[in-house]
Amino acid sequence: MKWEAFECDECHQRYALEQAEGDEIEEPLCPACTGMYSTPIELKIFEPIK
Secondary structure, three states, X not given: OEEEEEEEOOOOOEXXXXXXXXXXXXXXXXXXXXXOOEEEEOOOOOXXXX
């Protein structure tokens, strides 16, 4: 399993999906507006500031 991040081309909502390798969804529906076009983006994970 791996995480993939997307940004909706219609409402610009960013979201991430955990997907099984080899069974990826190419263009998932946006969970906010159900838009059909989303662009893959780089998922950045930050460490908390100490």
